[in-house]
Amino acid sequence: MAVMGEHDSSTEELSLSDHNPKIMGHICTIPEFFAHKNIFITGGTGFLGTVLIEALLDTHPDIGTIYVLVRGKRKFDPNERISRLLQKPIFQKYDEKALSKVVPVVGELSEVNFGFSEALLNELIEKVNVIYHSAATIKFSSPLRTAIKTNLTGTMRTIELAKKLRNLSSYIYLSTAFCNSNNRGLIIEEVYKSQFDPYDMMKMAEDDAQWEDFTDEKCKAIIRDHPNTYTFTKNLSENLLMAEMSGLPAAIVRPSIVYGTLEHPMKGWVGNANSGHLGYLAGFVKGIFRTMSGRASAIIDIIPCDFVINSSLVMGWYVGTHHVEQPEVIHCTSGEVNPLTLKEFCVIMNDSVYRHPPNNFVWKPATKLRNGWRYNLFFYLFHIIPALAYSIPEKLFGIGMPHHTALDYMRVFQKGTKAFEYFMDKDFRYSFKNALRIMSIMHESDKKRYNFDSSLCDWSEFIDRCLIGVRRFYFKEAAETTAWHRMYWRVFNVIHYVGFAVLFIAIFGVCALIFGVPIGLTLALAIWGFLVWL
The missing domain is CATH 1.20.5 (Single alpha-helices involved in coiled-coils or other helix-helix interfaces)
Structure with missing residues (x-):
């Protein structure tokens, strides 16, 4: 597969352009870089975005304004949404002055200039220095048109804003390691050329006639060997960045399966625990999800949430203090340096819940790998039928799990399992060369605080923290095991x-x-x- 923008990563260009700050004759540390910087964030109300906002506040007390793009939904006041977000436990250490730096800006991701008023747009153009683009529709089953408008056109809008800024220091795009899952072998930290032109796809999304009688077969003919519309449009977005951001301080961060936090801002923070694979962990803890599908030897490439955020901050600093000819790409993954098989993952989960059981559960928590007819039969006999039976007392007496019924969990599990089957049955290998190179030139003080080297992860300890985090933050139980x-x-x-x-x-x-x-x-x-x- 041809890649876009191949270059020799063995040499490091240290000349600084006008936007690359030096402090007292040396390239600044990460906290120094973010001092007095104003940030624009998309996807700030999501799981990753929330941890990103906290991490930015933590970089330097003199960080500037953090503008958070918020959709203008009916019955949802943007200020109230941000206020509720800042009441989460991870923001408890900040005073009112620090939290006041987080400012909502109402807009639509795919609209020209996000639909901002002229006054707001001019304010952002004059003040913003750093853009973090993490907003996306992460549903693997999203209709193609929706995925294009959100993931591709939305990226174009952030690029357009970046090019208008008076003082752009860095632009960071949170992509996914799975954007190249239509490839085999070692996936390197470069942008793989899409089979379709991103500009043509954006035009297609705006043409109503193109979507009349748009069938699944037509969708498959377009995405071809991509497993879903999510990976297809994320790859297109990376191609768009390569075309638009040449010579500008831009970077692409590709995380794999994001779990809770290992260390920062607190151990085991999982947010609302219903996104991605964290939803499986929440159901597992209560004994609702009791099986997984996939090869025992397949690598499940998980990564702590704070490692993703740390790598994003590092890349903001890196492209803002080093000249780059094209967007710099890194993987934030674990499979190449600290592989974890599905069999090992199940063993660790079972051992972890034994050490740290929740206050109550529907069935004794345990999980096991099954495949084919065995998996399907077990799922219907021991997931669907018990969930149907359990839903009766849930409805009659109002008992059960918070947020969702057992049957709701089953629907989520079935949908999520089908979506992840493609990734659990294959070995995806991700090069870590660029990431290691950039880690090696970080300041010693930054290496410890902004570590994202997954080779140092103890998976047993990490799953313990995530499981306790699910108990504590999602099910509102005590963190202590008594x-x-x-x-x-x-x-x-x-x-x-x-x-x-x-x-x-x-x-x-x-x-x-x-x-x-x-x-x-x-x-x-x-x-x-x-x-x-x-």
């Missing part, structure tokens, strides 16, 4: 195995009634053994 939790687990463990005995008695009763005791016993043992194996 003797009561241990006792509750032991009681449920006994009930779990008693359930096997009850299941056998029930099967035997039915079989004996129909076929008689001798045949019924043999048949019951066979059926019971199959279900236990399943």
Whole structure:
């Protein structure tokens, strides 16, 4: 596959252009770089965006205004949305003066100039120095037209703003490692040329006639070997950046599967825990999700959320203090330097929930890899049917999990599993060369605080923190694991195995009634053994 903008990354250009600051004769540290900078963020109300805002506030007490693009929804006051966002636990350490730097700006991502008034647009042009573009429709099943308008046209709008700024220091695009998942072998930190022209695709999105009788077959004919519209449009967006941002201080950060935080701003922060794979973890903790599909030896490339944010801040500093001829690309991944297989992942999750069980659960939490008919049969027998049964007392007595019913979780799980099947059945390898090169030239003080070297991650410790984070921040339970939790687990463990005995008695009763005791016993043992194996 041809790539756009190949260059020799073995040499480092240290000459500085006008926008690249030096402080006291040296290239500044990351906190020094962000001092007095004004930032424009898209996607700031999402999981990654929220942690990004906190991290920016934490860089330097003299950071400037952080403008956050907020959609103008009915019944939602933008100031109220930002106010609620800033009430999250990760912002508790900041005083009113610091939080007042976060300012909502109402606009639509895909509209020209975001639909801003002339006065607001001029204010941004005069003041903004750094742009972080993280807004996207992350649904793998999004209609192609929606994905183009949000992911591609939305990126174009941020590029247009970047080119108008009086003093652009850096532009950072949060892409995804999966944007090149239609390729095999080692995926390098370069932009892979799209099979379609991004400008043609944006024109197509604006032409109503193109979408009349637009079938799934037509969609597949366009995205071709991409697994979904998300990866297709993210790849197009990277191609757009390469075409538009040559010679400007721009970078592309490609994270893999984003989990909770390892360290900053606090251990195990998971937000609302319903995005991406975190939704699976929330259901698993309560014993609702009990299986996964994929090859045992396949690598699940997870990455802590704060590593993604750290890499984004590092790249903001890097392209703002080093001359780049084209957008710099890095992966924020783990598979090449600290691989974790699906089998190991399941073992770690089961061990983690054993050490840190929640206050209550629907079924004893445990997960296991299954594939093909075994996975499908288990899913319907032990996910769908129990969820349907459990939904009755949920509706009658108002009991159950916060935010969603068990059946709601099943629908999310089924949809999410289907979307992730493509990625769980293949080995995607991501080069980490550019990321390591840039890490090597960071200041020593920055290397520790803004670390994103996943080779240092202890996956068992990380999953522990995420699981406790789900308990604490999503289910509003205490973070501490007490003797009561241990006792509750032991009681449920006994009930779990008693359930096997009850299941056998029930099967035997039915079989004996129909076929008689001798045949019924043999048949019951066979059926019971199959279900236990399943």
